[in-house]
Amino acid sequence: MVTRKGTTRASILEASVDLFGSRGFSAVSLDDIAAVVGVAKQTVLYWFPSKDELLEAVLEQTAIELAAVIEAAVRSAPDEPLARVEAVIKAVLRPAVRRPALLGLVREVSRLSPEHAERLTTQVQPFVRRAIDYLAQEMQAGRLRTADPGLVVALSYATVTGIATEPTALRAVEWEATTAGLRRLRSELTEFLLAALRP
């Protein structure tokens, strides 16, 4: 075949993120993925020896991508906690809205086997630690509302991924997915979180 090395593999990963993230792991068959990519099921099984290993690869790649996005946002923001939070929201919301499945996949983790969940947790752990330490320090400095920094991280995460992964909820409050609606969503989410975090 003519395709450049890795192209098929990458396409499979991409399609898998979308499908697993939107419908859930077990609701997606290898045939579904193959159909989206435009290959035979066996090609999928050639690049990933089993559905389970495909999932692992998908999770790992997603974690890496998201980590990079967040890392860049934090780095480019001024050294002020609220500004950084705002930057992260902005950075995460863009890919999240363009590909809703991304955060959907993150959420899917809680439904998977403890092994998969723990793998991801371990991978994300250093980031979480850093975030918690940072928040703790800024709280002590009076630049953030004093609270349990760990739970604040979890709550912020819950708010952002929650709002980004539940189109149903947004439709229930008659929100519309237009450009204007998106801008409004972003600004409301930011205000909401900043209000929750401000001293």
Add this chain to the structure above:
Amino acid sequence: MVTRKGTTRASILEASVDLFGSRGFSAVSLDDIAAVVGVAKQTVLYWFPSKDELLEAVLEQTAIELAAVIEAAVRSAPDEPLARVEAVIKAVLRPAVRRPALLGLVREVSRLSPEHAERLTTQVQPFVRRAIDYLAQEMQAGRLRTADPGLVVALSYATVTGIATEPTALRAVEWEATTAGLRRLRSELTEFLLAALRP
């Protein structure tokens, strides 16, 4: 048979909430449910003619239960928006922690067919409308931070269900599911949301 009328049916519904809510609809087989209840698969299919109709019944019952809990909480709280929010959090968090699958099921809705999602949305719509109107009114009266009331409802919902349905995230921040941990979670969640809503 001797069993009181409806007992089997209720057991099936209960087990289905737990299984669908924790593992996801398509990851649960009728045999799984039957095994938990302690009957044959055919008994499940006797009470609910298909897996799909079982799901519908499960969703409807869950919606009714949750609505009752929230309704009662709002009614019993003083007529002050922040107190009401606090009461609702308290009321929702109790069943949510005891049966994590409850809110997990609510979340599952976004992965299901548009028909199921719309059914639920329609059912919940009046509550949402009332909540939005109430918030709008209280914002105008200066008792809540002024914002888009619809999105505030969605964001609050996202925060609560997010934190209640993602044990993985909580474990990642080293939260422990003890009685003390639970109390702390509730108080931090309340503080977080109240801070986000206060004028």
Add this chain to the structure above:
DNA sequence: CCCTCTTTCTACCATATGGTAGAGAGCGAT
């Protein structure tokens, strides 16, 4: 030209799963 390596596909297979058909068991009414 041919050998080998990589990549993809066709042909199957075993199992799991949703669902159908119908039998049997308890029980109240006639």
Add this chain to the structure above:
DNA sequence: ATCGCTCTCTACCATATGGTAGAAAGAGGG
């Protein structure tokens, strides 16, 4: 007793799905 109703079960079936075996088809080196 027996008829009928409710409820649960055993026996099957068709299909979908994850996975195996191995053939074909290019591409590059000798």
